[in-house]
Structure formats: C-alpha cells, structure tokens
Amino acid sequence: MVALGIQIVLLLILVIALVSWAISFPYPSLLIRRWLPPKARWPEAQIRGWLADRKFHRSFLGYFYRDPERTPPDGPSIVSPADGLITGASVNQNVLYLVIALSFWDMHVQRSPAAGRVVKVESKGDGFMDGEGREFAFLREKYCPVQQRLVMDTRFGTIAVRLITSIAARRIETWVEEGDAVDRGQRIGRILLGSTVVLELPPLAQLSVRVGDRVRAGETPVACIMGLS
Amino acid sequence: MSKLFWTSGHFGWTFFAFVVFTALGFIVIDLLWRLTNMGIRKITLMALTGWVAGIILILLVIPSGH
Numbered sequence: 001m002v003a004l005g006i007q008i009v010l011l012l013i014l015v016i017a018l019v020s021w022a023i024s025f026p027y028p029s030l031l032i033r034r035w036l037p038p039k040a041r042w043p044e045a046q047i048r049g050w051l052a053d054r055k056f057h058r059s060f061l062g063y064f065y066r067d068p069e070r071t072p073p074d075g076p077s078i079v080s081p082a083d084g085l086i087t088g089a090s091v092n093q094n095v096l097y098l099v100i101a102l103s104f105w106d107m108h109v110q111r112s113p114a115a116g117r118v119v120k121v122e123s124k125g126d127g128f129m130d131g132e133g134r135e136f137a138f139l140r141e142k143y144c145p146v147q148q149r150l151v152m153d154t155r156f157g158t159i160a161v162r163l164i165t166s167i168a169a170r171r172i173e174t175w176v177e178e179g180d181a182v183d184r185g186q187r188i189g190r191i192l193l194g195s196t197v198v199l200e201l202p203p204l205a206q207l208s209v210r211v212g213d214r215v216r217a218g219e220t221p222v223a224c225i226m227g228l229s
Numbered sequence: 230m231s232k233l234f235w236t237s238g239h240f241g242w243t244f245f246a247f248v249v250f251t252a253l254g255f256i257v258i259d260l261l262w263r264l265t266n267m268g269i270r271k272i273t274l275m276a277l278t279g280w281v282a283g284i285i286l287i288l289l290v291i292p293s294g295h
Binding site for chain 2: 001003004007010011014017018021028029031032035036037040
C-alpha cells in the first residue's frame with residue numbers, strides 16, 4: 001500500500017509537470033523556467049505578445065525593473081549611459097553620435113556619462129519624425145519613436161543623452177531636472193521596454209568602444225577627450 | 230505479462246520506472262533544447278538514443294514481474 005502511495009504521488013507530480021509543459025508550449029513551463037538564462041526564460045516572441053496585450057509575467061517585470069548599483073571606473077573617461085549593444089558611431093553636423101541599443105533583457109536604468117549640470121530636458125513627441133527623424137537612422141528605424149533628450153554641461157563640453165523608445169512602449173522617466181548637478185554614473189532616468197539610448201559627444205571625443213561591443217551603464221568607459229585628464 | 234504492470238498491490242516497478250524515465254527524459258530534453266543551440270534533428274536523435282539505452286538498462290536492472 002505504501003509502495004502504491006509513493007507511486008501515485010510521483011506519477012501525479014509528473015502529470016502536473018507534463019500538463020504545465022503542454023500549457024506553456026512553445027514557451028518554457030513554470031517548472032523549468034527558473035533554471036533558464038533570461039533570454040531563454042522569457043523568449044522575445046513571448047515578450048512581444050505581452051507588449052501587444054499589455055500583460056506581463058510578474059517575474060519578467062521584476063527582472064526588467066532591476067536597478068543594480070554600479071561603480072564608475074577611475075579616470076577621466078566618459079562612461080556609457082546605458083546597458084546594451086553599440087550599434088552606431090558617426091559624426092553628423094559636428095556631433096559624435098554613439099548609439100546603444102537595449103534589448104528586452106538589458107537593464108533599463110540610464111546613468112549620467114559624466115559629472116556636470118543638466119541644462120535642458122527636452123521632450124520630443126510623435127511629431128518630430130517630420131523633422132530630425134528623417135535625418136537619423138536610429139530614429140528612422142524605430143516605429144513611431146518618442147524621446148527625451150537630456151543636455152548636460154560637463155568638463156568635456158556639452159554632451160547629451162537621448163532616451164528613445166517606440167510609441168508601443170512610449171514611457172520614459174527622467175529623474176533629473178534643468179539645473180540639477182549630476183555625478184558621473186548617477187541615475188538619470190529609465191526607459192520602459194525596447195529602446196535606444198544615443199550619447200551625443202563633442203566631435204573631438206575619442207571613442208574607446210566599437211560597433212558590436214556590449215556596454216554597461218555607469219561602468220564601461222566609452223570615450224575620452226584628448227587633452228583633458 | 231500482467232505482473233509487469235501490476236504486482237503485489239502496486240504498479241510493477243519495471244512499468245513504473247519506464248513511465249518515470251520517459252516523462253523525466255522528456256522534461257530534460259526540453260530543458261536541453263532551450264539551453265543549447267542544438268538543431269531539432271540532433272536533439273531528437275540524442276533523445277531517442279538516450280531513451281532506448283535507458284529502457285534497456287531498466288529491463289536489465291529491474292527484472293519484469295517485480
């Protein structure tokens with residue numbers, strides 16, 4: 001009788017596991033989810049489905065909203081304002097644009113690339129595609145982008161950080177205001193879901209990263225200005 | 230033969246081991262498929278080979294009728 005009881009309990013556990021697998025397929029079931037890395041745990045197709053339905057798994061939101069401490073490196077370098085992949089670095093009208101693409105699994109809190117003072121916080125809504133959107137690939141490639149542009153006066157000159165997202169997500173939080181002093185690596189804002197961050201630097205800046213590199217907000221040196229130490 | 234499925238008031242251990250091994254193998258293969266970049270053909274072949282080897286081992290280790 002004891003043997004039968006043990007067998008029935010084990011078989012029930014297996015039946016629950018298989019039913020859970022069938023319900024979740026093609027996405028990972030609840031039972032194996034915890035052992036998977038983020039990209040396999042919440043596949044892109046599943047996240048896009050949530051984005052369309054405006055419903056997300058609580059576990060994914062917990063992961064997405066993470067905000068770990070970061071320590072900027074020693075030295076005078078300009079640090080990355082975001083976690084992500086460098087997808088572009090080009091000079092346009094005397095400004096060096098460094099484009100960082102954030103995936104769904106990247107940490108989405110942005111940090112100040114250098115110490116300084118915020119001189120302007122610009123919001124650009126849906127209409128701006130008629131203007132500068134035509135000019136920049138990083139804006140053209142986004143579906144109906146919306147953005148916030150934070151301009152800062154630093155010892156390296158004027159630099160700006162653009163937080164861009166598409167109209168599907170269209171939520172950007174900025175945590176600094178005009179006139180605020182910011183430290184290097186300080187939290188400055190957050191983009192909610194699939195996004196791009198563009199760092200605008202003086203043309204004299206020498207990049208220490210290349211297209212295809214992965215960077216971490218507040219930690220990875222991305223550029224320095226010759227003659228300033 | 231009936232002892233293979235039911236013996237002494239419980240499921241036969243050979244049959245029970247077969248069911249548990251097959252179900253667990255299925256879950257492990259699913260996990261492996263998600264964790265690696267292996268193609269579906271390679272992973273299916275691997276799963277079948279492992280399953281056949283496991284069943285042979287069960288039949289050898291647990292004599293039917295127990």
